Amino acid sequence: xxxxxxxxxxxxxxxxxxxxxxxRDGWTVKxxxxxxxxxxxxxxxxxxxxxxxxxxxxxxxxDILRELRGDPANSDLPVLMLTARGQSxxxxxxxxxxxxxxxxxxxxxxxxxxTVRTLASK
Amino acid sequence: xxxxxxxxxxxxxxxxxxxxxxxxHNRRRIGxxxxxxxxxxxxxxxxxxxxxxxxxLLTNLREAATNTDLPEAELARVEExxxxxxxxxxLLAEYQRRVETLQQSVEALTDRLTHDPHLAAxxxxxxxxxxxxxxxxxxxAEPGDxxxxxxxxxxxxxxxxxxRLAETSRSLVxxxxxxxxxxxxxxxxxxxMDRVFQKLGFHIPQxxxxxxxVDAVLGELSDGLSHAAQWLLLRALDRYREDALRMxxxxxxxxxxxxxxxxxxxxxxxxxxxxxxxxxLAQLPTGILKQPxxxxxxxxxxxxxxxxxxxxxxxxxxxxxxxxxxxxxALARPMMIHAERVEQSTRASAHHLVIAIAQxxxxxxxxxxxxxxxHMLIVPEAKHETSEPVMQVGLSCRICPQSECKARREPSIxxxx
Numbered sequence: 024x025x026x027x028x029x030x031x032x033x034x035x036x037x038x039x040x041x042x043x044x045x046x047r048d049g050w051t052v053k054x055x056x057x058x059x060x061x062x063x064x065x066x067x068x069x070x071x072x073x074x075x076x077x078x079x080x081x082x083x084x085x086d087i088l089r090e091l092r093g094d095p096a097n098s099d100l101p102v103l104m105l106t107a108r109g110q111s112x113x114x115x116x117x118x119x120x121x122x123x124x125x126x127x128x129x130x131x132x133x134x135x136x137x138t139v140r141t142l143a144s145k
Numbered sequence: 146x147x148x149x150x151x152x153x154x155x156x157x158x159x160x161x162x163x164x165x166x167x168x169x170h171n172r173r174r175i176g177x178x179x180x181x182x183x184x185x186x187x188x189x190x191x192x193x194x195x196x197x198x199x200x201x202l203l204t205n206l207r208e209a210a211t212n213t214d215l216p217e218a219e220l221a222r223v224e225e226x227x228x229x230x231x232x233x234x235x236l237l238a239e240y241q242r243r244v245e246t247l248q249q250s251v252e253a254l255t256d257r258l259t260h261d262p263h264l265a266a267x268x269x270x271x272x273x274x275x276x277x278x279x280x281x282x283x284x285x286a287e288p289g290d291x292x293x294x295x296x297x298x299x300x301x302x303x304x305x306x307x308x309r310l311a312e313t314s315r316s317l318v319x320x321x322x323x324x325x326x327x328x329x330x331x332x333x334x335x336x337x338m339d340r341v342f343q344k345l346g347f348h349i350p351q352x353x354x355x356x357x358x359v360d361a362v363l364g365e366l367s368d369g370l371s372h373a374a375q376w377l378l379l380r381a382l383d384r385y386r387e388d389a390l391r392m393x394x395x396x397x398x399x400x401x402x403x404x405x406x407x408x409x410x411x412x413x414x415x416x417x418x419x420x421x422x423x424x425x426l427a428q429l430p431t432g433i434l435k436q437p438x439x440x441x442x443x444x445x446x447x448x449x450x451x452x453x454x455x456x457x458x459x460x461x462x463x464x465x466x467x468x469x470x471x472x473x474x475a476l477a478r479p480m481m482i483h484a485e486r487v488e489q490s491t492r493a494s495a496h497h498l499v500i501a502i503a504q505x506x507x508x509x510x511x512x513x514x515x516x517x518x519x520h521m522l523i524v525p526e527a528k529h530e531t532s533e534p535v536m537q538v539g540l541s542c543r544i545c546p547q548s549e550c551k552a553r554r555e556p557s558i559x560x561x562x
Contacts, residue, residue, distance in 0.1 A: 036277035036281060039281075039302060040281045040302075043284060044280070044284060107269045108269070129272060129279045130279075
């Protein structure tokens with residue numbers, strides 16, 4: 024069975040593009056667009072890699088990540104964070120919250136693919 | 146000065162070189178015949194040697210020297226510089242003022258990029274759209290076959306996103322242009338309001354009429370002001386009108402003729418509070434008071450919200466003043482009237498009586514915290530020998546020569562480190 028990526032992002036056309044490139048690479052891609060119930064969705068889906076946007080409706084990506092890290096079942100889940108703000112302090116917040124990789128928009132498809140592969144093989 | 150050795154000048158003025166040294170360093174006062182003698186020996190106007198109305202100028206010059214490595218010997222000659230080259234000194238002081246204003250604009254701008262929610266949201270939106278376009282277009286550009294259905298879909302997405310990007314960028318430009326035209330003067334709102342009051346001489350005849358309309362006066366005065374400055378000005382005008390209604394000019398004239406610049410006497414006669422009597426004294430037209438009085442108002446955070454400086458008692462344009470001022474002391478003991486005879490250490494030549502009180506800035510409410518604001522009236526006093534204590538205060542630490550001061554919050558450029 025192919026490995027599963029969960030993409031939590033609220034921009035439909037970004038969802039479509041990332042889903043396409045990851046599916047083409049052989050991943051099963053599930054998507055979700057709301058921050059408020061994102062933690063529940065992660066618990067339910069149990070993905071191999073999580074791609075998490077910072078600016079989400081309902082709850083910020085940082086808060087979602089902190090909650091996941093506090094949960095023993097998800098403390099080791101590989102997480103790639105996406106943000107439209109590349110300031111060093113955002114990267115710091117993300118790292119302190121416990122992300123494994125951090126990417127600023129606009130990113131390239133190739134980078135996303137490569138990072139997801141690396142995270143999954145860890 | 147004038148290429149004359151100190152010893153030679155002392156000889157010509159008939160005093161000892163060490164006494165002249167003390168005078169030069171402002172440790173001895175100079176006046177009368179001696180001043181004229183020295184001025185004559187130097188071939189300059191006597192007024193150029195005195196610490197007269199140049200206080201504000203000297204303050205600005207010292208500020209200008211603050212962040213430089215100007216040797217102390219040069220700093221000590223600031224008065225000589227202002228005296229000998231009044232035109233150049235005024236130019237330098239003006240440049241210093243403009244640098245400060247520009248610094249404030251830069252700070253406001255930096256602040257805006259980090260904290261302006263509209264700007265942040267627009268940029269976020271643009272970056273998201275660009276990301277979507279980049280992802281979709283690179284899928285299409287990559288070698289290899291893509292099913293026609295996906296091709297159509299990504300083409301449509303790119304088309305939609307580019308339209309969105311165009312709209313977002315247009316509205317961002319519109320927003321930036323509007324923000325630009327909003328504050329044509331490029332200075333802090335408080336500064337803009339200060340300038341209005343300075344220009345009026347702190348007296349507004351239109352508001353002395355009991356039927357005057359604040360809105361009409363605001364309309365007259367607010368031409369070219371930013372929205373924030375208009376907001377500040379409206380508050381100040383409302384207050385002015387209230388004070389004028391409670392303390393009409395003829396009443397003020399009668400009280401002042403009898404009691405001088407005494408806010409308590411005016412408050413008593415008008416059944417007003419002391420703080421509004423202080424404001425009223427500072428608003429009176431020339432002619433009623435023998436000498437104009439100064440006024441500083443600060444809120445509970447110590448930030449100056451209104452300033453009327455005097456030539457010999459300047460008030461800093463940026464930040465707070467000297468922590469020893471009764472203005473701040475009053476905040477610790479509200480409703481008590483503090484009065485001190487003070488001497489600003491940078492200007493040892495002038496005495497002022499300062500009277501301060503902190504009062505609630507709104508009517509107290511049951512079970513609610515009350516906000517306080519502090520008023521300090523500054524009354525110039527004729528210099529006379531007195532056995533009463535005179536309190537040494539500063540203007541702001543950076544240009545205060547007082548070496549031992551508990552209230553110091555940053556080092557002075559005038560004291561050797």
